[in-house]
Amino acid sequence: MDGVPPLPPKRAGLGLKPAFFEAVMDCAARGAAPTWVEVHPQNYFMDGGPMHRWLAQIRDALPVSFHSVGLSMGDPGGVNRAELDQLVSLCDRYQPALVSDHLSWSSLGGEQFPDLLPFPMTDQTLDHFADQVDLVQEKLGRPMLVENPSRMTAFQGDTYGEVDFLHALARRTGCGLLMDVNNLLVSRTNLGIDPNDYVGALDGSLIGEIHIAGHSVEDHGNGEMLAVDDHGSPVSEECWTLLDRLLDRIGPRPVLLERDNDIPDFDELLGEAERADAMLTRRLAYVA
Template sequence: MPRSLPPSGGIGLKSVHYQNVLDDAAETKRPSWVEVHPQNYFGDGGPAHRWLTAIAGVYPLSFHSVGLSLGSAGGLNADDLDQLAVLCDRYQPAMVSDHLSWSGNAHDRYPDLLPIPYTEEALDHFSGEIGKVQDRLQRSILIENPSRYLSYRDDAMSETDFIDALCRKAGCGLLFDINNVEVTATNVGLDMEAYIDAIDPAIVGEIHLAGHAREDHDSGPLLIDDHGSIVSDISWNLYRRFITRAGAKPTLIEWDSNIPEYDVLMAEVAKVEATLANQQASEPRHAIAR
């Protein structure tokens, strides 16, 4: 029986930190849960699986897939889905997620998570592909809101309306990436706070926080979603705004490039815990009737 993700701070697990998370002497500096990219564990054995087996004995796991390509017109990546199903049977992760994107066609695979148009046709297609995944895995999954660098001229609905409709139509949940809100809003000209306020907390099963790079151009700033630095002040403020309304949610510090020392990563987790503690302390307390 898979354990649930606690509503507290987790980390995106990297091989350089395997020993750190298992170090008994560092128990006070442990995350509450860990997330991995399952594609890194599609082999049958070897050191990676020995480490993950040991870590799964201590922590709840979340699988954050990067390869299903649910938005591809020709359908999802069936090989990835088969291997993901095997891995889920083996480790029983608390959560499984993928992206609101596509990354391949009938002839090529791309190392990018590319945006989809927000149309009724795309909604029908994407929800159908999610249904195939959920039927194969026998569980609901989460879909992550994208980081975008462009928008389609023929979009028929906003991103938040598309996400809400998708979750209800497909019966999935949302992996709410706060950094992606900052990146997308800056790049395509959206209101960040309005975006945050438009998300229904009931559909959110997990939150991601990450850093990004910034390029300054004559036309304005361009944010690059590289997950290679600390979380920005803007993203922290957006996170506080959301959890003030939503309450505590499992929150991941995602760091995929320029991997830092373990203590730097855990300092970001400590900020998550402090933010959640402050939010809970500020909630109104009701008198107990006698």
């Protein structure tokens, strides 16, 4: 592996699962979608073995992005330093095209939680996240992308709207944004945000990557609905429509299809990736 590969093309990528290593390599040989892949680096925090052998082959064939889920930048004690050290080591080893993590917290007092949890949007938390993003970027030696949260709740006393908070963080630290379209629909159900207004307010120059996925909705009775960002279903038509609107506003960006639960066969996932790819190639042809 010689040097940092090019950024993922403004085409469709796929969250890489071990069961699909061979299928993705076949796509790479044919020049078909997905044209890049993304992995959760925490799944590769070991010294060697078959996972690394496969990832090394794929990294030589396609751009690879690292989407971290464990830094917990919102932890009051700061990022998980052990996670960060392992992430830096893995980045040194594979030189991913992009590195991202979440605007959330998932640890407290040394305890790890299986969720990406929300936080108040205030000057104090902005200061905290800015310090943590600066630290991560310094250790990585490169800018990172920060993903908009998937929120189950909001806090009294918030002094920032979410878009303004993300813009302020990006401009203060030099990080980019990873815009998860599905997260907007989750937050719409849980918090009542208007995803179209949200998309209309975004500064597209800050967005380096887009995610799409599916989510589930739980009916708790009496009209109480809870959206759960489980990545366990196909991308909804509403998500496709919102992606289309976002691309109309900001132009083509790398779009990543996520599926982490109830994973279907590869051909079904490839069909969704190809749909996203068609949306992008149509715009790229128009730009050209």
